[in-house]
Amino acid sequence: MSREEELKKEVTVQPNSLVIERPKNGEEKTDSFSCSYRLIEPFSYLSHDGNQNRALLILNQEIDLDLIPLWELSSIVVCADGAANRLYEYFANKPNLTKDTCAQLQSKYIPNYIVGDFDSIDKEIAQFYKSQGAHLIEQSSEYINDFSKAILCIQLHFQFLANGEAWPDNIEVENGLSQIWETKFSNLSSIPIKVxxxxxxxxxxxxxxxxxxxxxxxHQTAKNLEIFFHTHNDIIFLLYKGVNYVAYPSKTTFSRMGDKIPPTxxxxxxxxxxxxxxSHGLKYDVxxxxxxxxxxxxxxxxxVGETGFIVECSDDIVMNIEVDF
Amino acid sequence: MSREEELKKEVTVQPNSLVIERPKNGEEKTDSFSCSYRLIEPFSYLSHDGNQNRALLILNQEIDLDLIPLWELSSIVVCADGAANRLYEYFANKPNLTKDTCAQLQSKYIPNYIVGDFDSIDKEIAQFYKSQGAHLIEQSSEYINDFSKAILCIQLHFQFLANGEAWPDNIEVENGLSQIWETKFSNLSSIPIKVxxxxxxxxxxxxxxxxxxxxxxxHQTAKNLEIFFHTHNDIIFLLYKGVNYVAYPSKTTFSRMGDKIPPTxxxxxxxxxxxxxxSHGLKYDVxxxxxxxxxxxxxxxxxVGETGFIVECSDDIVMNIEVDF
Structure with missing residues (x-):
């Protein structure tokens, strides 16, 4: 049997619209899905919920999507090294802005922290953000990448806040964040944070x-974090071992034509x-x-699920959903 | 021991410039590298070699790099479905072109084949390329992706050419390419092709x-192919199980500052x-x-290798090299 014939047998082709109820705890097993499940709301960043800890983390590549809605909903913003340049340039590159408006926006959107080995950040931009109140945290270790350094910074921020402690003044410049995290908090936090x-x-x-x-x-070492990667094309996140229900108000939340064409x-x-x-609620269910x-x-x-779909997996798996709005 | 301390022990930090000789067949084992090796030249597309079969394959995303040098060196060009739109738009979006020049370029750069389920290609653009001599090959199967359909088309093109046979007139529209490939050529080719x-x-x-x-x-099913993915940022390819020597004339071949700053x-x-x-010839050798x-x-x-470096791996592994020239 060819790969194609095999696939045809294994896949159920669904209609373009299905209503998939979220699994109820305690209900009898139906279909192949067990009872307890993990709720995932990848588009919750589009609505206000003051009770959530939300961090916006910017890495060092061109910012090619609308930053402002994400920024406005975040409790803190962290730039990884040269991401500070990208942020500064983001406003400079916006079309049809006067010089004054651009400067106003650059002064309004100040990251809380800039962290990294500082081999990429422009010195003048670093000085500008520092003068505006950003914490600059040099971490020179070549064995921890910028993403991990920024995650450490986010964990420590919310942990110190919860403990009512101030951010420490002197952090050792090689890998002080890592040392504090390991010794003071034993690499553990129970504070839920969306990143x-x-x-x-x-x-x-x-x-x-x-x-x-x-x-x-x-997800293995810091279970308090829920991480979403945003690109120009899609949103990328983890589905967890077990049953996941991915929920959204409607498919038009993330796709302009979502009510007519099932998003990819x-x-x-x-x-x-x-x-x-x-899966239950995808065009090609398995x-x-x-x-x-x-x-x-x-x-x-x-x-194809109108307000959600179910995925059960034997281990964590990455999902991407095309975003177009 | 922390992950960081572990890594420090396992990694050899090399100077920014090293000369790494290519392994010689038959020479005694030196270092940890065995004798026979695979030569990989990811930047050979930058120089003419009329003896090589080279296909350019364009997939359906925005073309954000300079297409022309790759095109000029290719024996054939294949567009996967909506990639034909991208090609057409590529010239329309080029800055500072007069309408006439744009139309001239659009008529000059005609793909040999356009293949896919044709749900994305614009009808007028399809008609235009057809009128200019492109083969339009509809393959509607939902169980083979566009990339695979295009690869089948490339394999068949070179196989028919080698056999002195003409391209078949009537190809079954669901998955005819796949059927021909399986029945006529038993999924096998020994014609080397760079894609x-x-x-x-x-x-x-x-x-x-x-x-x-x-x-x-x-690489498992079509060993005659050597595939390179090109992006705006890098070139991506496979290193093969065993010893690989990756060779280039100099680091400035692919990196403007390559002789001063080791490319990533x-x-x-x-x-x-x-x-x-x-590895031997990387900044962080292992x-x-x-x-x-x-x-x-x-x-x-x-x-850091001046004209090449060595990687030995227990199985095929993906490599990317940053490209900036």
Whole structure:
């Protein structure tokens, strides 16, 4: 049997619209889905909820999406090294802005922290943000990448805040953040934080893959974090081992034509093992389907669930949803 | 021991410039590298060599690099479905072109084949390219992705050419290419072909990962192909199980400041198993080093070998090299 014939047998082609109820705790097992589930709301950043800890993390690649809505909803903003240049340039490159308006915006949107080995940040831009109140935290270690340094900074910020402690004045410049995190907090936090991240995906390919690697590792080592990568094209996040219900008010939340054309998505087995998948609410639904790199990977799939869909997986798996609004 | 301390022990930090001789067949084992090796020349597309079969494959994402040098060196050009629109728009979007010059360029750069389910290609653009001599090959199967359809088309083109046969007139529209390939050529070819691919990486993330998946699979199923993905930022390709020597005339071939600042690279274990790596000629060289997703991944590494470097790996691994010229 050819790969194609095999696939045809294993896949259920769904209509373009389905209503998928969220699993109820305690209800009897129906279909292949067990009872308890993890709720994932990738588009919650589009609505205000003052109770959530939200960090915006900007990495050092061109910012090619609308920064402001994400910024306005974040409790803190962290730039990784040269990302501070990107932020500054973001306003300078906006079309049809007068010089004054540009300068006003640059003075309004000041990151709380800039962290990294400072080999990429422009000295004048660093000085500007420092004068406006940003914390500049040099961390020179070559064995921790910028993304991880910024995550440490976010963890420490919310942990000190919860403890009523001030941000420490003198942080050792090689890897002080890591030392504080390990010794003072034993690498653990129970404070839930959503981290919306820009420029993690889509630039240099080794950075893209390192971001994905960190996404997996952080779910093992820092379970208090929920990380979303935003690109010009899509939003990328982890589905967790077990049953996941991915919820949204409607498909038009993230796709202009979402009520007419099912938005595109993928389920991407980028960890180090094969994954068994079942789904309900996708155009090409599967049941107990083995996916792995060098084997089958569900790409160019589509979301047909009106307000949500279910994915059950034998291990954490990366999902992307095309965003177009 | 922290991850950082572990890494420090395992990694050899090299000077910014090293001369790494290519391994010689038959010479005694030196260092950790065995004798026979695979030569990889990722930048050979920058120089003419009339003896090579070279295909340019364009996928359906915005073309954000200089297309012309790649085109001029290719024996054939294949557009996957909507990539034909991208090609047409590429010239329309070029700054400072008169309408006449734009139309001239659009008529000059005609792909040999356009292949796909034709749900994305603009009808007028399809008609235009057809009138100019392009082969339009509809393949409607939803179980083969556009990239794979285009690869089939490239394989068949060179196979028919080698056999002195004409391209068949009537190809079954669901998956005729696949049928011909399986029945007539038993999925096998010994004709070496370099495939330079645009827009495989950096668009929608599920497409990026499917491209990588196909890169691994095709090396198992179509060993006659050598595939390179080109992006605005880098070039991405496979290093093969065993010893690889990656060669270039000089680092300035692919990096403007390459003789002063070592260009960035990564080694990305995206198959379904851990890989043992040894390298010679990178800034952070390793010996018998285990790399896998959810573990250590060598990103933000740098190339210090003046005209080449060596990587030995226990299985195929993806490499990216930053390109800036």
């Amino acid at each position: 919306n991240t820009l420029s993690a995906i889509g630039g240099r390919f080794d950075q893209t893959i390192q971001s994905i690697n960190q996404l997996y590792i952080l 998505c993928g389920l991407l087995p980028l960890s180090n093992k094969p994954i068994i998948l079942s 049941k107990h389907w083995k996916t792995q790199m060098m084997g089958y990977v569900s790409s160019s799939n589509r979301i | 330079n691919t645009l827009s495989a990486i950096g668009g929608r993330f599920d497409q990026t990962i499917q491209s990588i998946n196909q890169l691994y699979i095709l 690279c990564g080694l990305l274990p995206l198959s379904n198993k851990p890989i043992i790596l040894s 010996k018998h080093w285990k790399t896998q997703m959810m573990g250590y991944v060598s990103s933000s590494n740098r190339i």
